[in-house]
Amino acid sequence: MRKTFLICVAVIFSAGIFAPLGSLFLRITPEGFVQVINSPQFSSAVWNTISTGLIATIISLTLALAAAWTLERTAIKHKNFFVIIFGVPMLIPSISHSFGLVALFGANGWLTNIFQWNFNIYGAAGIIAGSIMYAFPVAFFIFMSVLQCEDGSPYLAAEVLGVPKIRQFLDLTLPYLKRTIISTFFAIFSMIATDYGVPLMIGGKTITLSVLMYNKAVAMMDYNSGSVIGAFLIIPAVIAFLADILNPAQKQNDFAKNISVDDKYSSRAGFIFCLSLSALIVAPILTFCVMIFAAKYPADMSFTLYHVMRTIHRGALDNWLNSLIIAFISAGVGTIFSFALAYFSTRTEGFAARIIHLLSIFPMTIPGIALGLGYVIFFHDLPIYGTLIILAAVNVMHFFSSPYLMMRNTLEKISSNVEAVGKVLGIPRRFIIRDIILPKVRFTLYEMFAYFFVNAMMTISAVSYLAPPAPKPIALMITQFEAQRLIESAAVVSIAILLTNLALKIFFTMLNRKTPASQ
Amino acid sequence: MDIQLKLEVKEISKAYGNNEVLRRVNFAVLDGEFFSILGSSGCGKTTLLQILIGLLVADAGKIFKDGADITTLEPARRGMGIVFQNYALFDNMTVFKNVSYALQFHSVDNEAAIKKAAQMLDIVGLKNFSAKMPAELSGGQQQRVAIARALALEPDIILFDEPLSALDASTRLDIRRELKNIQRTLGTTMIYVTHDQEEAFALSDKIMILNRGVVSQIGSPEEIISAPANDYVKTFVLDNLQTKIDSLRRFLT
Ligand SMILES: Nc1ncnc2c1ncn2[C@@H]1O[C@H](COP(=O)(O)OP(=O)(O)OP(=O)(O)O)[C@@H](O)[C@H]1O
Ligand SMILES: [Mg+2]
Numbered sequence: 001m002r003k004t005f006l007i008c009v010a011v012i013f014s015a016g017i018f019a020p021l022g023s024l025f026l027r028i029t030p031e032g033f034v035q036v037i038n039s040p041q042f043s044s045a046v047w048n049t050i051s052t053g054l055i056a057t058i059i060s061l062t063l064a065l066a067a068a069w070t071l072e073r074t075a076i077k078h079k080n081f082f083v084i085i086f087g088v089p090m091l092i093p094s095i096s097h098s099f100g101l102v103a104l105f106g107a108n109g110w111l112t113n114i115f116q117w118n119f120n121i122y123g124a125a126g127i128i129a130g131s132i133m134y135a136f137p138v139a140f141f142i143f144m145s146v147l148q149c150e151d152g153s154p155y156l157a158a159e160v161l162g163v164p165k166i167r168q169f170l171d172l173t174l175p176y177l178k179r180t181i182i183s184t185f186f187a188i189f190s191m192i193a194t195d196y197g198v199p200l201m202i203g204g205k206t207i208t209l210s211v212l213m214y215n216k217a218v219a220m221m222d223y224n225s226g227s228v229i230g231a232f233l234i235i236p237a238v239i240a241f242l243a244d245i246l247n248p249a250q251k252q253n254d255f256a257k258n259i260s261v262d263d264k265y266s267s268r269a270g271f272i273f274c275l276s277l278s279a280l281i282v283a284p285i286l287t288f289c290v291m292i293f294a295a296k297y298p299a300d301m302s303f304t305l306y307h308v309m310r311t312i313h314r315g316a317l318d319n320w321l322n323s324l325i326i327a328f329i330s331a332g333v334g335t336i337f338s339f340a341l342a343y344f345s346t347r348t349e350g351f352a353a354r355i356i357h358l359l360s361i362f363p364m365t366i367p368g369i370a371l372g373l374g375y376v377i378f379f380h381d382l383p384i385y386g387t388l389i390i391l392a393a394v395n396v397m398h399f400f401s402s403p404y405l406m407m408r409n410t411l412e413k414i415s416s417n418v419e420a421v422g423k424v425l426g427i428p429r430r431f432i433i434r435d436i437i438l439p440k441v442r443f444t445l446y447e448m449f450a451y452f453f454v455n456a457m458m459t460i461s462a463v464s465y466l467a468p469p470a471p472k473p474i475a476l477m478i479t480q481f482e483a484q485r486l487i488e489s490a491a492v493v494s495i496a497i498l499l500t501n502l503a504l505k506i507f508f509t510m511l512n513r514k515t516p517a518s519q
Numbered sequence: 520m521d522i523q524l525k526l527e528v529k530e531i532s533k534a535y536g537n538n539e540v541l542r543r544v545n546f547a548v549l550d551g552e553f554f555s556i557l558g559s560s561g562c563g564k565t566t567l568l569q570i571l572i573g574l575l576v577a578d579a580g581k582i583f584k585d586g587a588d589i590t591t592l593e594p595a596r597r598g599m600g601i602v603f604q605n606y607a608l609f610d611n612m613t614v615f616k617n618v619s620y621a622l623q624f625h626s627v628d629n630e631a632a633i634k635k636a637a638q639m640l641d642i643v644g645l646k647n648f649s650a651k652m653p654a655e656l657s658g659g660q661q662q663r664v665a666i667a668r669a670l671a672l673e674p675d676i677i678l679f680d681e682p683l684s685a686l687d688a689s690t691r692l693d694i695r696r697e698l699k700n701i702q703r704t705l706g707t708t709m710i711y712v713t714h715d716q717e718e719a720f721a722l723s724d725k726i727m728i729l730n731r732g733v734v735s736q737i738g739s740p741e742e743i744i745s746a747p748a749n750d751y752v753k754t755f756v757l758d759n760l761q762t763k764i765d766s767l768r769r770f771l772t
Contacts, residue, residue: 417607420574425621425672426595435620439611 006352009341013359016397020374021366027227027377036228041212046232049193049208052124053236056131057189061181063132064139067277069173070270072147077271083144085278088285090137091501093458093475095197096494098130099487100284102202103291110287110298122204130198133281135188146180147173179247186240193236194367197460201482209233210369217373218464227377230370237365285498288491297488307488311477314489319474320496323457326388326473330395331452335445338400342407343433347419357408364401368461371398376465386469394463395456403448410444411437446508454501523550524586525708526571526676531580533566533732540566541732544580548676548710548725553702555711555719558729559755564712567729568678571710572601584676600669601678606661608653608668615640615649618667625672639667642701659690663697670701676708695722716759720744728752 036042067086071079089097104111105121112118121129150173158168192198196210203211209229217226291297295304338360345357363371375394379385384393414437422432438445460475467476474493481490526548533541540563548554558564569575571582573594581590589597609617619636627635640646643663653661669677679698686694699722702709713719719726720740728735728743728751736748744760747753 415605415607417603417605418609420569420594421601421603421607421609421668423574423594424572424599424601425668426593426624427621428624431624436609436611 002352005340005344009356009359012337013362016393017363017366017371020371020378022374023378024227024230024370024374027224028231029224032224033228036225041207042229045207045209045212048124048127048199048203048206049210052127052131052199052206052208053189053193056128056135056192057185059128060132060135060188061139061185063277064136065143065177065181067274068140068143068147069169070267070274072144073173074267074270076267076274082274082278085281086137086140088137088498089133089281090141091454091458091505092285092494092498093197093460093478094130094134094195095201095460095478095482096288096490096497097133097284098126098198098200098202099478099482099490099494100133100287101126101130103287103297103487103491104284108298113298120204122202123206126202126204127199127206127208130202131192131195133284134195134198135192136277138191139184139188142180142184143177146177150176183240183244183247186236186243190236190240190367194233194369195461196369197478200479210367213369213373214464217369223373223377226373230367230373233367233370234365237367241361241365285495288495291488292492292495294488308492310486311489311492314477315472316474316477316489316493316496319472319477320500322388322471323473323475323497324500326391326395327453327456329388329392330399330456331449333392334396334400334403334452335449337396338404338448339407339441339445342404342411343437346408346411347416360404361401363397363399366398368398368459369464372462372465375462385466388471390466391463391470391473392456394466395452395459398459398462399452399455403451406448406451407441407444410441414440443512446511450504450508453504457501458497524548525550525552525584526710527583528571529581529583531567531570531577531582533563533570533575533577539732541570541577544729544732544734546727546734546737548708550675551702551706551708552724553699553709553711553722555713555723555726556729557713557716557719557726557756559714562729563732564714564729565680568601568680568710568712572599572678573597598674599676599678600672600674602662602665602669602680604681606653606665608661608664610653612652613649614645614651614653614656614664617653617664618671621668622671635671636667639671642670642704643667643697657690658686659694662686662694666698666701670705670707674707676710679709679711681713691718698722716756717763720760728756730755 067082070076071082076082101121103109105117105119105126106112109121119125154172155168158172163171193208194210196208196214199206199208199211200214207215209232213226213229213233216222216229290301292307293303293305294300295302295306341356341360345353345360366374372394375390379390384390418436419429419432421427422429422436456473458475459473460479463470463473464476464479467473475497477493478490481487481493524547528544528546531541531544532539544567556564556567566575570577573589573592577590581588583589584597584599609620612620615636618639619632622632622635623629637646637649640649643666645660645663645667648656648660653664656664666677695718698709698711701707711719711722723740725737725739726743727737728748730751736743736752738746743752744757747757
């Protein structure tokens with residue numbers, strides 16, 4: 001049983017990660033390498049990636065920390081509303097963020113027309129702005145959850161000793177967050193640097209490494225150059241990975257108290273700050289909603305279904321169905337598989353458990369755009385190439401690590417004596433899992449399922465190589481419409497994805513409400 | 520009167536790397552006896568219990584139960600129950616289900632399982648708490664559920680790992696009395712691990728004192744008090760007891 005399981009895992013990881021990655025590296029020849037890095041595009045792409053990436057990372061981290069702190073530590077009104085709004089950008093593809101910016105600030109943008117602005121959003125400024133929209137919510141939720149877990153007792157002591165709030169923040173909160181800030185910094189930088197959705201749409205002449213790779217490998221099918229750039233894109237993710245490992249999490253104190261927020265301590269500035277952020281987040285989405293029903297946005301605002309119908313005529317419904325199928329398969333298989341590995345790595349002992357853990361967090365280091373290229377090269381002549389299955393497979397592997405870590409985190413909180421009791425009472429392991437473990441981790445399972453689903457629904461990185469010939473997911477229509485300058489249709493698709501993801505989120509929220517936690 | 524040998528432990532040793540946690544431990548427990556294992560923190564008590572129940576494999580040595588070698592038998596087939604220090608209740612199940620759940624895996628039919636669970640809950644005084652969830656109970660009550668759960672499978676030996684250390688003084692006293700009662704009514708042999716001298720001396724028919732993985736002395740409380748085997752027993756066990764008695768006396772007069 002144990003042996004079969006380990007063999008299955010070895011086969012899945014070999015085929016799903018190592019073989020494709022190996023094929024990618026095998027494509028790199030010394031000549032190809034020299035040619036790529038000597039090209040003038042390459043050095044400017046490296047510079048563009050690092051400069052825009054750093055600026056966007058610093059700004060999104062600062063905004064995210066400020067927003068999370070305001071929501072967690074001040075008696076702000078409508079907290080839940082803000083949390084929901086801040087989460088919305090995580091439900092649409094990264095490329096949609098730059099579409100939103102173009103719709104607002106582009107040559108024909110809504111705000112551009114109203115205020116007669118004439119600055120140029122295309123280029124570094126657009127990349128930075130779009131990347132912030134894309135990365136802000138991720139950083140925000142990391143900071144939120146870490147702030148929620150902070151032990152309140154030092155603050156009580158500080159309060160009694162009369163330490164001012166600002167010193168409490170500097171001397172208690174910041175040191176507590178140091179580790180999170182460092183690891184989130186690298187994770188967000190790597191996320192921004194390896195994303196091509198934002199810069200492809202809004203970068204204009206500013207080409208980043210990921211766009212360069214997209215142009216070479218996806219558009220021109222130059223896999224050799226693509227592999228070289230792909231190898232470079234792995235670097236930031238590996239740094240993020242190492243930063244996380246070398247910077248171990250502090251143990252949660254068992255006696256931790258929740259931090260109680262002083263009712264008097266509410267700040268108008270904090271509320272206005274969160275309201276402005278919400279406006280910035282909602283504006284592009286509202287613009288999309290207007291745009292898709294306007295005859296010719298923004299000049300002729302008369303109502304029409306023309307754009308929606310045209311998008312459907314171009315196959316949006318079929319592609320949406322493809323995406324649904326892929327998302328459900330990825331989420332179902334991914335959730336079961338990541339649960340199995342998390343269970344094994346936390347609830348068994350020894351060498352195998354440690355290897356499984358390392359394997360499970362390894363996919364974090366491979367950007368989708370590099371993994372997808374590896375898949376094309378490796379699977380090109382195999383029968384699953386060109387099917388929905390390969391799209392689901394690449395999604396499961398690509399998004400594997402986060403749900404795995406969610407489950408691991410939950411399982412680590414369950415006493416290992418549960419299994420020992422099972423052994424002593426003669427309860428077979430599968431019943432312990434079915435009747436005791438699974439009910440306890442149910443909410444985490446929902447969360448994992450939603451994570452796989454939402455990401456499979458909106459990803460355009462790894463899948464962009466594989467479809468066609470595989471059936472096309474709807475998110476890829478956005479890049480297609482981008483190339484055709486059909487901005488309204490791209491908006492229709494973005495809204496369709498948003499609504500689908502929203503529906504799933506609402507479904508799980510209702511499920512959670514209906515069956516309250518038993519712990 | 521013929522008192523039978525229930526459990527015999529011979530030359531058990533266990534090391535974690537270079538850390539020799541148990542060194543050639545030998546002892547025997549009689550049928551129906553209340554046997555305490557007393558030792559300070561880290562001396563290997565939990566390790567020994569886990570070896571006895573089969574959750575851990577010893578490096579050397581043998582374990583006999585009713586004369587049969589059970590050294591390599593699976594935990595569930597040893598006819599022993601265990602109560603963990605943190606109880607490890609199934610907290611998504613009701614109190615009743617906690618006790619009845621495991622019976623289905625021992626070819627007990629549903630009706631008999633229900634009867635059995637009710638009987639066990641009655642014994643530990645939780646008849647009226649069947650429908651509650653573990654989180655709704657006090658620490659002492661949770662402990663009783665864990666005891667009832669272990670009793671339901673009719674083990675002839677029950678192991679307790681520092682079962683009372685998380686409870687307040689008066690609850691401890693209650694549960695101690697109950698344990699003695701259960702021992703008398705069901706005749707279950709009890710092996711009780713603790714670092715509390717007072718507890719060991721109050722409850723036990725026999726005490727084994729463990730010092731850094733080595734057995735210092737085995738005997739009845741009277742034997743240990745009248746003839747401590749070595750300095751460790753004298754200082755760790757008896758002096759501590761004496762201090763407690765002295766302070767009590769001062770308090771009473
Ligand atoms: N899995 C393990 N790996 C390595 N060392 C261990 C392991 N489990 C226990 N030890 C070591 O074995 C020794 C005995 O541990 P054990 O838990 O048996 O002590 P104990 O007497 O039950 O202590 P306590 O009163 O604190 O519960 C300790 O030094 C401990 O550090
Ligand atoms: Mg112990």
